[in-house]
Amino acid sequence: xxxxxxxxxxxxxxxxxxxxxxxxxxxxxxxxxxxxxxxxxxxxxxxxxxxxxxxxxxxxxxxxxxxxxxxxxxxxxxxxxxxxxxxxxxxxxxxxxxxxxxxxxxxxxxxxxxxxxxxxxxxxxxxxxxxxxxxxxxxxxxxxxxxxxxxxxxxxxxxxxxxxxxxxxxxxxxxxxxxxxxxxxxxxxxxxxxxxxxxxxxxxxxxxxxxxxxxxxxxxxxxxxxxxxxxxxxxxxxxxxxxxxxxxxxxxxxxxxxxxxxxxxxxxxxxxxxxxxxxxxxxxxxxxxxxxxxxxxxxxxxxxxxxxxxxxxxxxxxx
Amino acid sequence: xxxxxxxxxxxxxxxxxxxxxxxxxxxxxxxxxxxxxxxxxxxxxxxxxxxxxxxxxxxxxxxxxxxxxxxxxxxxxxxxxxxxxxxxxxxxxxxxxxxxxxxxxxxxxxxxxxxxxxxxxxxxxxxxxxxxxxxxxxxxxxxxxxxxxxxxxxxxxxxxxxxxxxxxxxxxxxxxxxxxxxxxxxxxxxxxxxxxxxxxxxxxxxxxxxxxxxxxxxxxxxxxxxxxxxxxxxxxxxxxxxxxxxxxxxxxxxxxxxxxxxxxxxxxxxxxxxxxxxxxxxxxxxxxxxxxxxxxxxxxxxxxxxxxxxxxxxxxxxxxxxxxx
Numbered sequence: 001x002x003x004x005x006x007x008x009x010x011x012x013x014x015x016x017x018x019x020x021x022x023x024x025x026x027x028x029x030x031x032x033x034x035x036x037x038x039x040x041x042x043x044x045x046x047x048x049x050x051x052x053x054x055x056x057x058x059x060x061x062x063x064x065x066x067x068x069x070x071x072x073x074x075x076x077x078x079x080x081x082x083x084x085x086x087x088x089x090x091x092x093x094x095x096x097x098x099x100x101x102x103x104x105x106x107x108x109x110x111x112x113x114x115x116x117x118x119x120x121x122x123x124x125x126x127x128x129x130x131x132x133x134x135x136x137x138x139x140x141x142x143x144x145x146x147x148x149x150x151x152x153x154x155x156x157x158x159x160x161x162x163x164x165x166x167x168x169x170x171x172x173x174x175x176x177x178x179x180x181x182x183x184x185x186x187x188x189x190x191x192x193x194x195x196x197x198x199x200x201x202x203x204x205x206x207x208x209x210x211x212x213x214x215x216x217x218x219x220x221x222x223x224x225x226x227x228x229x230x231x232x233x234x235x236x237x238x239x240x241x242x243x244x245x246x247x248x249x250x251x252x253x254x255x256x257x258x259x260x261x262x263x264x265x266x267x268x269x270x271x272x273x274x275x276x277x278x279x280x281x282x283x284x285x286x287x288x289x290x291x292x293x294x295x296x297x298x299x300x301x302x303x304x305x306x307x308x309x310x311x312x313x314x315x316x317x318x319x
Numbered sequence: 320x321x322x323x324x325x326x327x328x329x330x331x332x333x334x335x336x337x338x339x340x341x342x343x344x345x346x347x348x349x350x351x352x353x354x355x356x357x358x359x360x361x362x363x364x365x366x367x368x369x370x371x372x373x374x375x376x377x378x379x380x381x382x383x384x385x386x387x388x389x390x391x392x393x394x395x396x397x398x399x400x401x402x403x404x405x406x407x408x409x410x411x412x413x414x415x416x417x418x419x420x421x422x423x424x425x426x427x428x429x430x431x432x433x434x435x436x437x438x439x440x441x442x443x444x445x446x447x448x449x450x451x452x453x454x455x456x457x458x459x460x461x462x463x464x465x466x467x468x469x470x471x472x473x474x475x476x477x478x479x480x481x482x483x484x485x486x487x488x489x490x491x492x493x494x495x496x497x498x499x500x501x502x503x504x505x506x507x508x509x510x511x512x513x514x515x516x517x518x519x520x521x522x523x524x525x526x527x528x529x530x531x532x533x534x535x536x537x538x539x540x541x542x543x544x545x546x547x548x549x550x551x552x553x554x555x556x557x558x559x560x561x562x563x564x565x566x567x568x569x570x571x572x573x574x575x576x577x578x579x580x581x582x583x584x585x586x587x588x589x590x591x592x593x594x595x596x597x598x599x600x601x602x603x604x605x606x607x608x609x610x611x612x613x614x615x616x617x618x619x620x621x622x623x624x625x626x627x628x629x630x631x632x633x634x635x636x637x638x639x640x641x642x643x644x
Contacts, residue, residue: 060392062388091425092424092425093423093424093425093427094425094426095425096422096423096424096425097423097424097425101423101424103420103423103424103427103428104427105391105392105424105427105428110388110391110392110428111420111423111424113416114415115411115415115416118384118411118412118415118416120384121380121381121382121383121384121385121387121388121412122384122385122387122388122391122412122416123388124381124384124385124388125384125385125386125387125388125389125390125391125392125394125396126388126389126391126392127388128385128388128389128394129388129389129392129393129394130392132342132344132370132371132389132394133342133393133394139388151380151381152380152381152384152411154378154381155376155378155380155381155382155384156381156384156385158376158378158381159375159376159378159381159382159385162376163373315426316421316422316425316426317421317422317460317461318421318461318485319421319426319429319430319431319484319485
C-alpha cells in the first residue's frame with residue numbers, strides 16, 4: 001500500500017465526516033428541521049473519498065442528487081453545507097439550491113444535480129475546458145447505475161474517448177435506481193463492460209474498500225492528466241437508506257440491506273490503519289472527536305443563520 | 320460601405336471574437352474544414368486550428384452539455400446546431416442546467432454559453448426542418464434569445480452574445496443566410512433589448528422579427544401605396560424584449576399588428592399582445608391582430624406550406640383589420 005500516511009488519515013477523516021454528517025441529517029430531517037428532500041450517502045463513503053483523495057483542489061467533480069458525500073470528500077465545509085440544507089443565506093448557494101444543487105467552484109465542485117446523469121456531460125465539458133486551456137486539470141464524474149442507462153452517458157463517454165479528454169467516470173453501482181433493481185432493466189451485470197464500446201479502460205472495484213477505490217482512481221486520474229484519456233470505473237456499493245428520507249423501502253430484501261451494512265467501509269479501514277501501524281486507536285479517536293465537534297458547530301451555525309431575504313429571490317437570475 | 324452576406328457577417332463576428340479572446344471556442348457538427356452547413360464557420364478551422372474549432376459527433380445532448388461544463392470552467396463556447404429543430408435533444412442541458420446554474424448556485428459561477436441555430440421555413444423542408452422555437456426559450460428565466468434579421472444585426476448581436484456571461488440562444492433564419500447588407504469595417508456591437516425601427520410610420524405599428532421583418536417591409540411598401548403609413552419594429556432580441564419602443568410606437572399609431580412566422584399559441588406574438596394590452600390599452604383604437612402560422616406542423620408540399628406559413632397578404636389584411644377597413 002503505497003499511500004502517504006497523511007493521505008490515509010485524510011481519507012479516514014473524510015469518510016467519518018460523511019458518515020456523521022449524513023446520520024445527523026437523517027435525524028434532523030426526521031425531526032422536521034430540514035425543508036424539501038434529502039438523499040443520503042450512508043454506506044457509500046469509500047467511493048467518494050477514495051475517488052476524490054487523489055485530486056487537487058482545482059480538479060473538478062460533478063455530483064448527483066445523492067451528493068453530500070462527494071462534496072465533503074472534495075473538501076466541502078460542514079457548516080456551509082448544513083446551512084444550505086437548512087435553506088439559510090449562509091449556505092454554499094445562499095439558500096437558492098439546497099441539498100441537490102450544492103456547488104463550490106473554488107474547490108472544483110460543479111454541483112450536485114437534481115437531474116439524473118446530467119453531471120456526465122457537464123464534467124465532460126470541464127475536462128474539455130481543461131484540455132483547451134492546457135491547464136493540466138482533471139475532472140471526476142460521479143453517477144449511479146441508473147444514470148448509466150441515460151443517453152447523456154453514451155454521448156459523453158464517446159466524446160471523451162474520441163478527444164482523449166482528462167476525465168474519470170466513476171459509476172456508483174448500488175444495484176437500485178429508486179426502487180428498480182437494475183438487473184430488471186439492464187442486461188449486462190458489470191457497467192464497466194460498457195467501456196469497451198467507448199474504447200476506454202473499464203475497471204470494477206469493491207466500492208466499500210477505500211484503498212481499492214483510491215488505487216483504481218489514482219491510476220485513472222494520472223492517466224487522464226497525462227493526456228491518455230478517460231477511464232470508466234465501476235464501484236460496487238450499496239446505500240443503507242431508501243432512495244430519499246421518508247420513502248418506505250419495500251423493494252429491497254431486509255437480509256440484503258443487513259448484509260451490506262455489515263460490509264460497510266469505515267470499521268475495516270480503522271482496523272487496517274491500526275494493524276499497519278499508520279495510527280493508534282487513540283489517534284483515530286481524536287480524529288473522530290474532532291469531526292463530531294465540527295459537526296455540532298455546523299448544526300448550530302445553520303440553526304442560527306438567517307433565511308435569505310425575500311428580495312434576494314430575484315437576484316442571480318443573470319450574471 | 321461594403322456589403323456582406325448574413326452568413327459572412329456571422330463568420331466575421333466569430334473570427335473577431337476568437338482573436339480578441341482566446342477562450343472563445345467553437346464546436347458543432349461539420350464546422351471545421353467543411354465550414355459549417357451554412358458556411359458560417361468557413362476559414363475558422365484554418366485560422367484557429369482544431370483545438371478551438373471542434374467537429375463533434377452527432378450527439379447534441381452530449382456536446383451542448385459539454386458546453387455547459389466548459390462555460391462553467393473558463394471557456395466561452397459558441398456551439399452550432401446544424402438545425403434548430405434538434406434543439407429538442409439538448410433541452411435538458413439548456414433549460415435545467417445552463418439557464419439555472421448561476422441562480423441555483425447563488426451566483427458563484429457564470430455561464431457564457433452561446434448556442435447558434437438555424438430556424439424557419441419557406442424552404443419546403445418539411446416539419447422537422449422548419450421549426451422556430453424562440454418562444455420556448457424566452458419562457459425560461461436565465462436564457463436570452465436573439466433573432467437578427469440583417470447581416471449588420473447578425474454580426475453586432477453575435478459579438479454581444481459572445482461577450483455576455485449568460486446563456487444566449489442565437490437563432491438565424493435559414494432564408495437570411497444568403498441575404499446581403501451593409502456591414503461596417505469598424506468594430507461595433509449591438510446591445511440586447513433594443514429593437515430596431517425599420518420604418519417609421521404613424522398609422523399602425525407592426526412588430527416583427529427575423530425573416531418576417533423583410534416580408535413586413537415589403538408589405539409596408541404596398542400599404543404606403545394604399546395611403547397607410549406603417550411603423551415596422553424589428554425586435555432583434557425576443558429576450559430581453561424592447562418593451563419601451565413597442566409601447567411608444569403604439570401610443571403614437573394606436574394600432575398593433577404582430578407578424579411572426581410560427582404558431583400562435585403561447586408565442587412571441589402572445590407576449591407582445593399581452594404587453595400592449597396590459598400597458599397601453601387606452602391607446603388602442605382597434606383590435607390587436609396577430610399574423611402567425613396556422614395550427615399544423617409545417618407541411619412539405621409547396622401548396623401546403625404556403626397555406627400554413629403566413630403569406631405577405633396575411634400581414635396586409637391584418638393591418639386593414641386593425642384599422643377597421
